[in-house]
Each structure stands twice: as C-alpha cells, then as structure tokens.
Amino acid sequence: MFLQSSIDVQTQKISTYTEKLWQIIIDYSPKLISAFIILFVGLYLIRIVNRLIRRIMLKRELDPTLSKFLADIFLWILRAFLFAAFISKLGIETSSFVAILGAAGLAVGLSLQGSLSNFAGGMLIILFKPFRVGDYIEAQNVTGEVSEIQIFVTKIIGANNQTIYVPNGALSNGTIVNLSQAGIRRVDLSIAISYNANLLKVKEIIEKILSDNPKILTNPEPRVDVIALADHVKIAVRPWVSFTDYPVIAAETLEKIKLELDAAEIALHPVA
Structure with a gap:
C-alpha cells in the first residue's frame, strides 16, 4: 500500500514537471524560433553585403591586401552585431554579456601583446605601403619577394625559394629596404688590376662591354671609375639595369670583363 502510494506520488511529480517543461517550451519557442531566424x-545578408563590399573595392581599384583586410574587419563587426541581436532575442541580458566579453578581451589582450603588436604592424604596413605584394625587399636580415601581407605576418619568398614569415610588428618597427620600388638598380662590381696594366685600355674595354649590352641602361649613365690605389688599382664598375635583370647582368658583366681582359693579355690582380 505504501509502495503504491509512493509510485503515485512520483508519477504525479513527473507529470507536473513534464507539464511545466512543455509549458516553458511553448512559451519560449517563439523567442527561440525568431532568434534563429534572425541568426540565419x-x-x-552579411555574406551578400561582404561580397558587395569586395566588388565595390575591386571596381575602385583599391590595393588587394587593403581590400581584403577592410572586408574581413567589416565582416567580423557585422557578425558581432548579429550575435548581440541573437542573444538579446533569446532574452539574455546583453549588458552583462558585454561586461564579460570586455573582461575576457582585457585578459586575452594582456596575454597576446605580441600578437596585438603584429596586428598593429600589419595595419601600418597596409595603410602606409612601404612595400607591396611582388616587391623585393630586405628587412630583419631577410631578403626576398613579398608574396603575401597577412594581418599578423608577411610572407616572403627568398632567392632559394624558401618561404619566410616575418612578424609584422618587427617589420614595421625596423628598417625596410625596398629594392624594387624604383624599378631600376645599380650593379656595384669591382675589379683589381696591377700598376703595370694599361689603365686607359682596361677602362676602354669595360666601357665597350657595358655599351654593347642592350640590357644596361644609358640613363643613368654607367660609370667606370678608379676608387682605390693600394697594392693594386681598384676599379668600380657601376651600370644601371632594370631590377629584374640585376642578378643576370651582374654575373654576365663580370664574366665578360674577365674574358675580354684575358684576350687583351691584361691580368687581374689577386685580392686577398
């Protein structure tokens, strides 16, 4: 008898809880449904707006890196507003939520100071453009072609095809040598001859080599100058070339000078 009474009480409680739960679901379901409708x-709509913004930036011919960066920032701002609207529709107090997010953001910010520095550096690089994608730069003991400017790092492809990632914070705060921005570059070569060699003949041979090469520019004019008199005569050879021709011209010119001087029976002086 007691057991039966206990079972009846438990059954009645379960029934009561079930009715209350069902009532809560019925009362809350409109908010839940409307919140998810707003979310989806x-x-x-955010996806459509983001595509529209990217198209507008493309038509205005903005820098591709800057366009992507601004579009991504705008995307996350819109998502943050959407999330705030979503939780507000669910009945969650947004002010408390914002306070929690603020405290969490402060803690994350303190622990990620280096990353924030790189983020700020990325913004400075994108805004002030000391270099662009495709430029050949020298910075932070790294030399190579800029492949991609990301928010936190810059991707550089070295001469031996190594992929190098340089943090934007260090990159923006250091010295950057943009080797390709001007479009042309001076080749700085030097040779040494003995005092017994005919200096005027040597200069004549070198100047002819430079003038015969169509890839060497005539403006600025190439120079062949004596720059030092020590135990030998040191001659600087300084032609100007297109940046893309620089490595080839440097090697070709040195080789041609050696062959032509050998043909003229003029020996180069060994340099220690």
Missing part, C-alpha cells in the same frame, strides 16, 4: 537570415 543575418548570416545570409
């Missing part, structure tokens, strides 16, 4: 419709 908002995500769809």
Whole structure:
C-alpha cells in the first residue's frame, strides 16, 4: 500500500514537471524560433553585403591586401552585431554579456601583446605601403619577394625559394629596404688590376662591354671609375639595369670583363 502510494506520488511529480517543461517550451519557442531566424537570415545578408563590399573595392581599384583586410574587419563587426541581436532575442541580458566579453578581451589582450603588436604592424604596413605584394625587399636580415601581407605576418619568398614569415610588428618597427620600388638598380662590381696594366685600355674595354649590352641602361649613365690605389688599382664598375635583370647582368658583366681582359693579355690582380 505504501509502495503504491509512493509510485503515485512520483508519477504525479513527473507529470507536473513534464507539464511545466512543455509549458516553458511553448512559451519560449517563439523567442527561440525568431532568434534563429534572425541568426540565419543575418548570416545570409552579411555574406551578400561582404561580397558587395569586395566588388565595390575591386571596381575602385583599391590595393588587394587593403581590400581584403577592410572586408574581413567589416565582416567580423557585422557578425558581432548579429550575435548581440541573437542573444538579446533569446532574452539574455546583453549588458552583462558585454561586461564579460570586455573582461575576457582585457585578459586575452594582456596575454597576446605580441600578437596585438603584429596586428598593429600589419595595419601600418597596409595603410602606409612601404612595400607591396611582388616587391623585393630586405628587412630583419631577410631578403626576398613579398608574396603575401597577412594581418599578423608577411610572407616572403627568398632567392632559394624558401618561404619566410616575418612578424609584422618587427617589420614595421625596423628598417625596410625596398629594392624594387624604383624599378631600376645599380650593379656595384669591382675589379683589381696591377700598376703595370694599361689603365686607359682596361677602362676602354669595360666601357665597350657595358655599351654593347642592350640590357644596361644609358640613363643613368654607367660609370667606370678608379676608387682605390693600394697594392693594386681598384676599379668600380657601376651600370644601371632594370631590377629584374640585376642578378643576370651582374654575373654576365663580370664574366665578360674577365674574358675580354684575358684576350687583351691584361691580368687581374689577386685580392686577398
């Protein structure tokens, strides 16, 4: 009898809880449904707006890196507003949520100071453009072609095809040598001859080599100058070339000078 009474009480409690739960679901379901409708419709609209913004930036011929960066920032701002609207529709107090996010953001910011420095450096590089994608730069003991400017790092392809990632914070705060921005570059070569060699003949041979090469520019004019008199005569050879021709011209010119001087029976002086 007691057991039966206990079972009846438990059954009645379960029934009561079930009715209350069902009532809560019925009362809360409109908020839940409308909140998810806002979420999915908002995500769809944000995607459309983001594509529209990218197209507008493309038509205005903005820098590709800057366009991507601004579009991504705008995307996350819209998502943050959408998320705030979503939780507000669910009935969650947004002010408390914002306070929690603020405290969490402060803690994360303190622990990620280096990353924030790189983020700020990325913004400075994108805004002030000391270099662009495709430029050949020298910075932070790294030399190579800029392949991609990301928010936190810059991707550089070295001469031996190594992929190098340089943090934007260090990059923006250090010295950057943009080797390709001007479009042309001076080749700085030097040779040494003995005092017994005919200096005027040597200069004549070198000047002819430079004038015969169509890839060497005539403006600025190439120079062949004596720059030092020590135990030998040191001659600087300084032609100007297109940046893309620089490595080839440097090697070709040195080789041609050696062959032509050998043909003229003029020996180069060994340099220790």
